[in-house]
């Protein structure tokens with residue numbers, strides 16, 4: 001079990017909702033799928049590293065900053081003497097390594113993950129100096145997609161390919177390790193410095209406005225809009241998923257809050273967003289139960305308790 005588990009990045013949460021509620025251009029769709037794929041790769045690697053038996057602390061997804069420069073570590077593992085971090089790539093298909101560069105098989109140059117770990121390594125080292133940590137740092141790139149292939153792969157670079165991942169895990173499992181409170185303090189310090197990135201700082205999120213987004217409950221499992229309410233439950237006509245209306249309403253409130261952090265949560269707006277609830281009373285009852293009401297009558301709105 002990871003000491004710091006991974007959660008869905010805020011940006012991806014926003015993209016998922018928008019993908020469902022508006023029509024992306026092909027460029028936006030491409031960006032969304034790229035993000036989805038990256039996350040899928042990280043989760044794939046999590047499943048492997050969580051099987052490690054040795055005494056270590058796993059920290060998934062750290063956004064850190066040193067000297068006003070930010071960097072991100074996909075996966076970090078603290079062992080007794082060494083701090084490992086991994087740059088996880090979910091690339092699929094054929095790539096080529098040519099003159100210290102990564103290219104697609106169409107010759108398009110892509111971001112070099114070896115440069116990425118070099119940069120992160122130097123920033124992490126600076127951070128460790130500031131914090132007074134003396135842990136040795138070791139970094140590598142891991143390609144996790146079984147359908148990835150790199151032509152002219154260099155043999156002298158810190159890279160692990162899909163068929164080598166089991167071997168990598170064995171190597172880590174053989175790392176002699178006995179952790180103490182000192183290691184836990186390093187982990188806790190890094191977690192305390194982790195910055196949850198605001199999704200709105202990403203300029204690549206498509207612009208959207210409340211009026212133009214598709215309204216209505218969506219299925220919690222398959223995202224379908226074909227949902228109806230039967231005796232207090234939301235039932236999906238596409239996949240058969242059943243969800244209690246209260247939980248579906250709260251999920252919808254979460255969506256509104258994530259997309260429109262400045263918008264006031266009112267009965268009317270939640271009613272409009274959910275779509276198929278027959279009466280505003282149902283919405284009202286749930287909001288009163290779960291939130292604090294500010295103001296009275298038609299000007300009232302709800303905030304977290």
Ligand SMILES: [Zn+2]
Nearest residue numbers: 219222236239
């Ligand atoms: Zn469904």
